[in-house]
Amino acid sequence: MAYTIKLLEGIEIKGIRLRNRISMPAMHVHFSKDGFVNDKYIEYYRKRAEGEVGLIFVGVCNVDPFFEGMGGMLQLCDDKYIDGMKKLTDVVHEYGARIILQITARYLGFKGDASLFPYEHIDGMIKSIETGARRAYRAGFDGVELIGSGGSSLSAFMSKTNPRTDEYGGSFENRMRFAERSVKAAREGISDKILSFRMHGHEFLEGGYELKEAREIAVLLEKWGVDIINITGGGHTTKVPQITHFVPPAGYAFLARNIKDVVNIPVIASNRFQDPILADMYIIKGWADMVNFARALHADPYLPRKLREGNYEDIVPCIACSQGCFDRIVEMNPILCLVNPFSGREDEIKMEKAKEPKKVVVLGGGPAGLECARIASLRGHKVILYEKEKFIGGNFLLASRIPEKEEFLRFIQWEKRQLEKSGVEIKIDTEATVEKIKMEKPDVVVVATGTKPSIPPVKGIDRKNVFLATDVLKGKVSVGENVVIIGGGATGCEVAHYIAKIDSLAPEVIHFLEHHGYLKRDEILPFWKRREVTVLEMLPRIGEGIGRSTRWNILMELRRLGVKVVTDAKVKEIKENEVIYEVNGEEKSVKTDTVLLATGVKPNSEIYEVMKKNFKEVYLIGDAKKPGDAMNAVHEGAEAGLKI
Ligand SMILES: Cc1cc2nc3c(=O)[nH]c(=O)nc-3n(C[C@H](O)[C@H](O)[C@H](O)COP(=O)(O)OP(=O)(O)OC[C@H]3O[C@@H](n4cnc5c(N)ncnc54)[C@H](O)[C@@H]3O)c2cc1C
Ligand SMILES: Cc1cc2nc3c(=O)[nH]c(=O)nc-3n(C[C@H](O)[C@H](O)[C@H](O)COP(=O)(O)O)c2cc1C
Ligand code: SF4
Structure with a gap:
């Protein structure tokens, strides 16, 4: 049937x-x-x-x-x-x-x-x-x-x-x-x-x-x-x-x-x-x-x-x-959509076939590059996408590793399927260089190469127990038991959430074990509290940059998970086992074995200048233009895809 x-x-x-x-x-x-x-x-x-x-x-x-x-x-x-x-x-x-x-x-x-x-x-x-x-x-x-x-x-x-x-x-x-x-x-x-x-x-x-x-x-x-x-x-x-x-x-x-x-x-x-x-x-x-x-x-x-x-x-x-x-x-603004740049703009933008099909090379397979490639290809252009990592998705792939944000991965998977359907050639594990791109002989180059970390000049920042917070999500770092995160913006808060939950049991596992009589409520707690996580933020509040509907959810989770937050904290020095910081002129310290930097990012856009010298039609989009968020990246990707 x-x-x-x-x-x-x-x-x-x-x-x-x-x-x-x-x-x-x-x-x-x-x-x-x-x-x-x-x-x-x-x-x-x-x-x-x-x-x-x-x-x-x-x-x-x-x-x-x-x-x-x-x-x-x-x-x-x-x-x-x-x-x-x-x-x-x-x-x-x-x-x-x-x-x-x-x-x-x-x-x-x-x-x-x-x-x-x-x-x-x-x-x-x-x-x-x-x-x-x-x-x-x-x-x-x-x-x-x-x-x-x-x-x-x-x-x-x-x-x-x-x-x-x-x-x-x-x-x-x-x-x-x-x-x-x-x-x-x-x-x-x-x-x-x-x-x-x-x-x-x-x-x-x-x-x-x-x-x-x-x-x-x-x-x-x-x-x-x-x-x-x-x-x-x-x-x-x-x-x-x-x-x-x-x-x-x-x-x-x-x-x-x-x-x-x-x-x-x-x-x-x-x-x-x-x-x-x-x-x-x-x-x-x-x-x-x-x-x-x-x-x-x-x-x-x-x-x-x-x-x-x-x-x-x-x-x-x-x-x-x-x-x-x-x-x-x-914020009293008309609604838009992160995953669909046409939504809420039905009266403004339409997708039409390109008058003159071109060969387009997109550098970077994050949200900006993917959306640009999708739209350009649907409009009839021949599109090749270069991604230096083994997977597409860029930083949004990391976002999907944060607890409760697993659904973000669905958007990357959807983009991948759409690119495959429309015939975009995806070259993963391939770093774009000017030589390689010249060999492609493209009419158009789109630079969507994202960001690189911004490292503050703090004494001791080059110690071997100091890492990028995002490297934890990439699986490059195993964190210890006393983790200090420097920077309490969106990334700092989310990585704190991730670490505080590393050892916790998934709700389905708790339910399963309880159902079979092998886990009592008071046995769950030791799984939750394995590490001390401290976030040091120099601004008066953490979570700046997280949307209003979600920010309070994350802060509530951090409180529930016992993450310590220190605001107005200026980090002075990272020592072997402690971080020294100042709050209102008073010097304090926190014990640590792992220091993670969530101190912001800057555009990774040097290649754009090189491309401009070599090709006539070149676009710079997404975080590579100005670090923002995935919605901005997707929308800029779509706009470039519609312009070509
Ligand atoms: C932990 C975390 C959580 C986040 N959560 C959210 C969120 O909830 N909401 C939100 O809107 N945003 C979130 N963001 C931010 C969001 O992921 C970025 O703003 C977005 O991914 C930017 O897209 P992009 O395509 O411009 O750049 P990226 O996603 O950085 O992609 C750039 C891509 O270019 C590739 N690349 C770089 N150089 C080359 C080269 N020479 N050749 C080939 N490939 C190259 C990189 O490998 C990368 O895949 C989060 C970010 C992080 C780290
Ligand atoms: C931007 C936005 C505006 C909303 N405005 C209203 C509204 O005017 N009246 C209402 O009953 N619900 C409103 N809601 C709630 C939605 O109707 C819906 O219950 C909510 O988004 C959860 O459903 P979803 O998960 O399918 O989005 C709004 C939701 C959003 C996201
Ligand atoms: S929740 Fe995000 S993806 Fe869903 S409609 Fe709103 S902006 Fe779009």
């Missing part, structure tokens, strides 16, 4: 047929500052609909006039916004997808609680939900979704931490009053179309509601007339990671599964579904009726179509880095 993918089977909700069970949940994309739908929105969602997603949730969209113009959010608090929304729903429908608008009356974001909403404003907020839903109906949406999660007003009212003392706070019934009124108002406005409700399956907050109460809420929502329950994890203020790579794939699916037990309407599971085959298992097991792919569909709008056509391996893998998406919206 043929293998069927249940995720691709259609589903009917309130008489509306969805072509599959793949939904793209609401993502605030920050594409317009004035709250109107613009071309960026249209082209972005056109691609997703064309890629065969079943259901798109757009938003979050404010419907309360009191909150007009806030936070770069989409708006539907006035009739003037309807026309733009109508264009959006028309485009999505044209490609066979369904579209629901996620609405809120005001939004708190990361700060504040339900006490911020004056009692006398509440009737107006409820009225705005009804009017907003009515406008959504007129704009052609297949339904609306009330956001009862994240930093929304609804979630603030529903939260068990709601501090109000009036009829909208205190008892369960009171905390649900705003939700009940909102559901009824939204139903009035949206008439017979779909009414979805997004909620936490657990608040994961001190004093917040847990799964048991979430189940009670879900039962009420169904009773009040909700058609879909869209389950996410905890909110913006929880200290449990929700979307970063620290969260195991499908880590919160159990919440949907437990809600599904108590309702008879479709339930959507969410968070950390990057892989559609994994998601399919959750549909097959009956844990959910549909699965949300937020970032995965941001990374590859054609995910559903590729899955249907059997091209699973060609799906651009979202690596859950959040660098291009979540980290950018917290």
Whole structure:
């Protein structure tokens, strides 16, 4: 019998047929500052609909006039916004997808609680939900979704931490009053179309509601007339990671599964579904009726179509880095994507065949060189890529060795497959020199040779127990029991994390041994604590350069693993068994047998000057141009690939 993918089977909700069970949940994309739908929105969602997603949730969209113009959010608090929304729903429908608008009356974001909403404003907020839903109906949406999660007003009212003392706070019934009124108002406005409700399956907050109460809420929502329950994890203020790579794939699916037990309407599971085959298992097991792919569909709008056509391996893998998406919206910037430089730029850049096919030689097989080679080759150029190491991937390969970042490797593997498919000649273990490149007789040379370490002039830095932090990841160094890392930027913190976890058991091993009765909890500890790791950072804080969504996760891990961190520390000297440093003018020392340098990098670009003298069209991209991150490298690679 043929293998069927249940995720691709259609589903009917309130008489509306969805072509599959793949939904793209609401993502605030920050594409317009004035709250109107613009071309960026249209082209972005056109691609997703064309890629065969079943259901798109757009938003979050404010419907309360009191909150007009806030936070770069989409708006539907006035009739003037309807026309733009109508264009959006028309485009999505044209490609066979369904579209629901996620609405809120005001939004708190990361700060504040339900006490911020004056009692006398509440009737107006409820009225705005009804009017907003009515406008959504007129704009052609297949339904609306009330956001009862994240930093929304609804979630603030529903939260068990709601501090109000009036009829909208205190008892369960009171905390649900705003939700009940909102559901009824939204139903009035949206008439017979779909009414979805997004909620936490657990608040994961001190004093917040847990799964048991979430189940009670879900039962009420169904009773009040909700058609879909869209389950996410905890909110913006929880200290449990929700979307970063620290969260195991499908880590919160159990919440949907437990809600599904108590309702008879479709339930959507969410968070950390990057892989559609994994998601399919959750549909097959009956844990959910549909699965949300937020970032995965941001990374590859054609995910559903590729899955249907059997091209699973060609799906651009979202690596859950959040660098291009979540980290950018917290800085109020439109979203982009690390692995897909076209995402979020659908209205700006297009890939077209080159007018004149050229011979292109790319120097360096890190993210910049790989992406440049891929695009140039797809455009019809003949591409040869030189990589001096035995493996492609550059520093990103090292990044994938950091605990919980193993998924980063999927991007390198995907690039490799794409290069092979498009006929790029990859010469590994081959250092590019000007003589070799001259023999190739290229029309174009792209220099993507990355970085080299920047070594500070510290006394004793040339001792034989001093190494580069990245050499640990390369397997060139075995660390001792007292490790000092000089430099607490991104690399220093991540290598500290790696070392602190070297001896720990993998969670699956712990589970396996416990399951068979051969490991007690208190036996695990000695595996965790084998080394003393100290990070010395001269700035007042560590982890600069790590995205906002991920930084606190890493710092929390370092604390948990007992890594010592000293900030404002100026290293004076490395001695045989200790490092001398100064904090606020006071000299201190730390015992060590291994010193690791994470003191920054500089461009490895000398070869660029040589190439410029020998060839007419030469590009310098990625870290070789200016040390940055992989997103910058991939984007510069794509831009060069499009220019050639
Ligand atoms: C531990 C660690 C964790 C990181 N984590 C992240 C992260 O989470 N997110 C993020 O965005 N970035 C991260 N980075 C940074 C990211 O890996 C780099 O910014 C990115 O790899 C730069 O890409 P690139 O292609 O410009 O250079 P590189 O990745 O450095 O690639 C350059 C390539 O050129 C090759 N090369 C050099 N000279 C020659 C030559 N003469 N001939 C042939 N080949 C040559 C090198 O061997 C190398 O493979 C991390 C880096 C490290 C070390
Ligand atoms: C950039 C970004 C913006 C988001 N905005 C919203 C939003 O407006 N409303 C909402 O309910 N969830 C929002 N989310 C959460 C996503 O809908 C989704 O639950 C989360 O990304 C986890 O799913 P994923 O692992 O499939 O990405 C946002 C997530 C990201 C990355
Ligand atoms: S930026 Fe990172 S997390 Fe966001 S969609 Fe792209 S790969 Fe996924």
